Amino acid sequence: MNQLTTTRQAKLKELRSRMSWQDVGPFAAVIALMILGTTINPTFLSAANLTNVFTRSAFTGIIAIGATFIIGTGSIDLSVGSMAAFNSGMMIIFMNYLVKTWGASWAVILAAMGLSMVLGAVGGLINGFVITKGRIESFIVTLGTMGIFRSLVTYLADGGTLSLNLSMRGLYRPVYYGTLWGIPIPLIAFFVVAVAGAVLLYKTRFGRYVLAIGSNYDVAHYSAINVNRIRTLTYILQGICVAIATIIYVPRLGSASSTTGLGWELEAIAAVIIGGTAMKGGSAKIWGTVAGAVIFSIIGNILNLSDAISQYLNGAVQGLIIIGAVLLQRTSKDQ
Amino acid sequence: MNQLTTTRQAKLKELRSRMSWQDVGPFAAVIALMILGTTINPTFLSAANLTNVFTRSAFTGIIAIGATFIIGTGSIDLSVGSMAAFNSGMMIIFMNYLVKTWGASWAVILAAMGLSMVLGAVGGLINGFVITKGRIESFIVTLGTMGIFRSLVTYLADGGTLSLNLSMRGLYRPVYYGTLWGIPIPLIAFFVVAVAGAVLLYKTRFGRYVLAIGSNYDVAHYSAINVNRIRTLTYILQGICVAIATIIYVPRLGSASSTTGLGWELEAIAAVIIGGTAMKGGSAKIWGTVAGAVIFSIIGNILNLSDAISQYLNGAVQGLIIIGAVLLQRTSKDQ
Amino acid sequence: AQDKVVIGVSIPAATHGWTGGINYWARVTQERLKNTYPNLEIILVTAGSAAEQANTLEDLYAIHNIDALVILPFESDPLTDPVEMLKMQGVFITVVDRGLTKEGIADIYVAGDNHAMGRVSGEYMVEALGGKGDIVVLRGIPTVIDNYRFDSFMEVIEGTEINVLDWQYANWNRDDGFQVMQDFLARFPKIDAVWAQDDDVALGVIEAVKQAGREDELFIVGGAGMKEMIKRVMDGDRLIPVDVLYPPAMIATGMEVTALRFVSNASVLGEYILDATLVTPENAHLYYFPDSPF
Amino acid sequence: MTELALQTKKICKSYGTVPVLFDVDFDLRKGEIHALIGENGAGKSTLVKILAGYHQQTSGQLLRKGQPVTYQSIGAAEADGIVMIHQEFNLANDLTVEENIFLGKEVLKGRLLDKAAMRERSADILQKLGTKINPRTRVKDLSVSDKQMVEIAKALAFNSEVLIMDEPTAVLTSGEVEVLFRIIRGLRDHGVSIVYISHKLDEIKEIADRVTVLRDGYWIATENVSDVSEDDMARLMVGRELSALFPPKDGPPKARAPVLEVRNVSCPKYVSGASFTLHEGEVLGFAGLIGAGRTELMECVVGLRRRTAGSVVYRGKPLSARSYAETIQNNIVYLSEDRKGKGLFTSMRLAPNVTILSLKDHLTKLGLLDSKREDATLDQTIEEFEVRAPSSRALLSQLSGGNQQKIALGKMMQVEPDIVILDEPTRGIDVGTKQQVYYFVRQLVEQGKSCILISSELGEIIGLSDRVIVMRSGVIMGELTGDDINEEEIMLYATGLKGGVVDEPAYHN
Ligand SMILES: Nc1ncnc2c1ncn2[C@@H]1O[C@H](COP(=O)(O)OP(=O)(O)OP(=O)(O)O)[C@@H](O)[C@H]1O
Ligand SMILES: Nc1ncnc2c1ncn2[C@@H]1O[C@H](COP(=O)(O)OP(=O)(O)OP(=O)(O)O)[C@@H](O)[C@H]1O
Ligand SMILES: [Mg+2]
């Protein structure tokens, strides 16, 4: 056979077979929504608005990157929103405490960031441990911890709001509102987390084991994969993603309360699934998840940019667009 | 072999093998919680309190019976709480309208009940149709319809509350507060639905097919099961269960608003899973679900038994008890 | 224990700032009353929804056998029947903030006036803008209370030249307030004022306005009396010139008068209407409680 | 004395309270091919799973190179040079072929996966096996036989000292088997010890050095293969004499009425323009190499796969293209080759598996499922096919591979079919039962019913079919009758040396 000419053809073909509609679909949906947004209100395309939209997607987006791994193994984590609230609360308390002795300095912020990472990792570890050692459905365990984390933050805030010390707030603010090379920092963080997630998922053993477990638990077990360890690690990873999201979130409003992060879990899971990851596990698409998070953010924005329909129906429009976005991907794939 | 003596032994053995801890576990958890409740406050065991607790479990319980079928096929339905709100709203509007011409009569109530059933079935049909024909994850579709139904009720109520005509309320009241042979009517309805569910699941072809689909989609397809039809039917069934729950709910508070039924979906799913049904499908336990719903109701009651711990921590206690109840089942099974 | 009087207090769970305040004041008052009147027992329960609150009422009666109930209803209408059930059992009823939809159930009614809150906000808005300008409105969650406030507000500004560019629900939530305001700012080049109705939402709005650098263009009217906001008013913040009081401490009023009914001969039956006071830099110090979480 | 690679001493094994192995002594020499045979459920798979560290024995001792060992965790035996090919596929369906081959043993470059190296090595090994499987295909898109090749590749990709193969050839055609044998012999010559389980006794005769026979969990005999004949082996397994494997055919074909007419059926990528006619009372064999498209053609015929063209007419009545349920109502039933993936519910009990196609016949007067009747049907199936199950309430996954296949056959027979389409019907079942299945098929056609038989075992096709159709790359190449039904003729058509012209298909695009 003619090796040389076929190699190039094969490569092209391989590329095409790798890039299926399922991969492109979510991005097509993003573009379709952007066109819709522009049609409804040309302001949509303004730099300021687009920056807002993308920046907002960072929280759920970063959390959803972690959720991609969890769902890749065929599990679920409902506790992320509450965990974010709890982490925020702890960071604020910690900073307010440190600032008294250390003064308002970056050291305080760095220490709080460290705390957040530790808390996230430990929270994830607890979830993972109870799920794997107790052999309980992840749905139940994380429903439980969801309640626990939310209660704890309510308790810490005495039912009210935990507010960051004003002097700290000024110092910390740029982490959300600042830019680097003209790009908002949350967006950079989102991108970095996504790249790290993609490397982890597609380029490391860990990622491969995640998908193997999601595809077939027994096969993974028989392939000498330490299933419990990998599953626990996905929860720790999820916890760390929550911690990163929290670190960016706190400087935004400088406060935490019992409503912080409410509903983020559903948004994150929806972003993952809109992105093309299957709920039953075995496949996972990091960039799809990124698109999914952006889709969510755009939908919210579009609803605020138009007053054509009754605000009472916002939820309905949102629901329809979500279903439509997914439907769009599915049918175009078939053709 | 000695046929006669072995038969009895075999029967006993079979019975024992059929009754696994997994079946008994949820009931053990119910009893454990009842003991806990009595320890905290002996009044727990009073007839009045127990009646309250069991009666309350009827709403989520009836919905959870439907969810048992959905989860049995390996799917999910997040829209049940909103659907209940929407159904309640429609029933109230309908009754308020009819009462003007028909006067306050049982005919009005019966007509509204009929409407609820139709709406439930149609709502379920829509869910099932979009999921099966659009080949979209049930999570996404029902997340979408969850938003849609909730928006619709908000719209119908103009952002406020829909209230049942006062004269109708008096007439309808006994459906929640009344008793038959000394047993509260909601409890009777719960029991009837559970029995019907058990018959449907364990004694009909439909039930068998539900479990077959959850067990292995491809094998079900290759066994000439019309997978789409059965899945759609489970959603219709779920809709009807929601309708029944609604019929009992409306006379309780006589009103519907955008917050009606909030969170029922998570409660129903949790009841199903606490009851021993696996999230991935293929097995389903109706009586386990009944126990699961009761467990939920008892937990809520226990939180009101004393105010020794901060109200802020209610969610944490609830979370711990849920995890504990499931953990209890799992470990006792192992012994 | 025979002569011990049991008072049940049922309030919404602390799911946002204002209800958090309610919880705080309820707990503080519970402590105080318990310590002051040894023969009073006070059971405090919270609920996350109207249906759950109906459950807590059943539990208060069946388990704790209460003599009196102090309730801040989640929503008026759905709780009317369940409260009436207790009334028929002979329980003394105190309703706080949201009135029941049936006459004659409440023995004591401590009314927070949601209509007034909208009206006072609207009146200030008209005055401050000189009856002319473009504003945006961020509402709470779709409920009757929210409707009262919004409708009264709109009634006041009707006929003036104040133009509501758009309104959206912000769910009494800071993050939603922030996002909705971001989008309003992107959409409308000129906004003269914001009615945020709630201090939580107002805090989100402030951050969005700051981010857009449009602090000098507009002012914000919140509501409820959160300590941070009162502080800003006190300090003469240009962005937050006033706040409209809707004090969560009203639950304390309800509990105190109910307790009085059992420990003294004072006549307490009737209605107590709490004003929706306009907090201005002049009177702000009267409403500033730095120890409250709210 | 030759060195022993592995040895068991008085190994016993129980699953729960059910004992399945009793004091089994087995030894594997260095550099030998040691066959393990026995009836379905005799305990072969159980024994080798103990050897490979997947299960722990209940009592007895396992010795590796003369030293007692216990493999505490899965993977420990593999680290010790013991690799096993599972009878039931041990592949993750969502992962690609390449990812499966290296699952748990990924090649790293630094901390990252060295994908290039793994791709190269998997392509290499697949090529050595003579298959054209693309390493980037997802396993779920492979046919059963291709999955088997991947399983084999997975085991061969790593150098091992002991290679255990549990029925590697059950779904392979002679071509693949030949390649495999060449490789196995090569490994043996390099000192690798091989345990080889198969129900194809001719294969054992051809490849093995020694053979051990298990019966009902007991060790029966270990012999040099050169000392025993196929009949001897069969007798040792079954414990009695076996009569002729194939029942006599019906004599020369008579003029029979057509029952199923398939015209120009096409299915993109798999089948193009296939036409054939099935007559009343005949066995119509379908031969072909792996990937010939026989499975896909039959799936198109019964309505399990979308056909893009063509018609299927059953006794003068056209069949819908999309509904297998309708096909079954017409008493046409199809037995899938993919037992685990498409045939049976592994996590369910036996009775629901057997009755799933015929629940209509298991109802009480009230229209409810009659569990007594279902149990009766199961008992009947167990008796008819001599199913060996730990209990009648066991889960399907607790049955041995061959016994699962018997359940699959039993399930299919519940519809009282007029036409049965059997795709690899004797996959993994022992000689005794095979014989039964053959007589059973014969009996069926004698009652005027008809049968389509797809098999990778040419012997089976030749021994049972009245007529044979040969396919290649999705096209029907020719039809053979009478004395033309022999190995040489079939291979001529199957390899394209005779019959219609077919474009070499682009594989797995
Ligand atoms: N997980 C299990 N639980 C209970 N019993 C089991 C289990 N696995 C196998 N068995 C039983 O052990 C016995 C031996 O099974 P095994 O799979 O070793 O047979 P085999 O010789 O490999 O048969 P085949 O030729 O059909 O593959 C069978 O009776 C089977 O039912
Ligand atoms: N024309 C073709 N083009 C590309 N791939 C093909 C073609 N025909 C078959 N294949 C591939 O070969 C695989 C096997 O096909 P099929 O199952 O129909 O073979 P078969 O004749 O039934 O043989 P066996 O069942 O023994 O493998 C299919 O999964 C398919 O991917
Ligand atoms: Mg076997």
Ligand SMILES: [Mg+2]
């Ligand atoms: Mg085939």
